[in-house]
Amino acid sequence: MSSAVSRFIGGVLSRQAAASRLLLGECNPAVQSPCFFPVATLKTSAPLRAEPKKKKKVDPRREQMMRERLKKKLKKLERVPPELIPIEDFITPTKCLDETRERIPPTVSFEESESRALLLKEWSRYKQKQHMAEVEAIELALEAQREALEELKMESEELYRAALKPDPLLLPFTHEGPAYTPPIPNYDAPDGKYNDITKVYTQ
């Protein structure tokens, strides 16, 4: 099979180059090959020549132009400022604007409204007294500290300087504030399961 193929190719190439005679010489010239094709009828075309096709010079330039155009489009898209993350607290949920939810406003009698106004005034007086007492207490404490530092300075400079140094271990200082009931000793709190449905926005 391969010899027949080589003879066929040999017959085709004989017209082209003399070197092809070598190939012919390998096969038996005396043998009347059954695959003797009339060479004149065979046409040589480019695929049969098996040469690689030359690329046109315009192509790389055309491809570069396309790439540049795409990049420009991308840059235009990127220049758009990122969408602002909505603050969910500022958006009134539609549930609240529902009219069916409106309460029948109870009538407030004159005496009731008067007593409310008087109570508000009393409250403001009470709160003011409280605030002034707090401010005074803080001022007293500050005065006491100032005196202490003065006395310390009179005593020894070194201790005074040591007292003025900030304490790096103090902050961050945390303290649990008062609750309504005291903690139960040795209380085993039950595991609370919850589904976190907070929306996470990415820019």
Next chain:
Amino acid sequence: MAAPCRKMASRSYSQLLCCFSRTAVGSGACRRFSVTPIDRATPRASTAADRATSPWSLMAAVCLQRLPVITADCSPIEQRFKQMLQQMELEKSMLSDHELRLMEDAERMSRRQADDYDSDEDLGDQEIMMTQDLEDTWEQRLKNFQPAPRVRADVDEDLTSVQRCLTDSLVLLAEQQVGAEKLWLLPQAAWQEGETLRRTAERALDSMTAAGVRATFLGNAPCGVYKYKLPKAARTESSVGVKVFFFKAILVDGTPGSAPTAPLLWLKKSELQKYLKPAYMMNVGRFILNL
């Protein structure tokens, strides 16, 4: 005596330097001349001299406070205001989901009670849980939980317990030997060479209380000072009196592991008067805030 003399000397030196610089410049614009006082030149050498000459001996005390654990009860005006605010908020609010459900259920019940009731109107699966039943289950669950009691009268009477009077802040007092007598004071200790006053206060706390007590000291600076002169009999050349510097600390852990070494008391600010001397109380009361 030594300090003011040094200051005068430095001032005169600086004046001399100023005159010198003015004459050197002449009639031109006077330059800014920074004067370094002589004080800063020799601080280290003078501290030892300071301590040796000062007639006051130093002590440091700690004002340990246990902050309130539960919220205080509302005063009458606070009660009234709270109620009024709640009422006003209810009037201004809209109906919640729960209330709407209650209203729908009531309507459904009334429709069922009506004579011309058509059972086909009702959808089967709405019968699952009436809102009232939901409320009852919630109340039941709340009743099953027993919180710790807010006020326990017997613990409040015990002055040595840290758990008393959970609504107020308490201060620690220790009975100490001062001179010839035993007095109730904030725990104090004498200052020793080579340590800061805060370290002295920490030492005072450790020596008076048990090992399990942990406190956070608020900063390196003292919050108050109390100085008293020794009685004439005990006064000598070198020791005229004592200066006690107070440091504030906040109790972090309230469970003492072992018994304290000295008798301790936890007192509210109003009760301090009974145990402290008047002059001491006036001084200490300034920085113990009852807030």
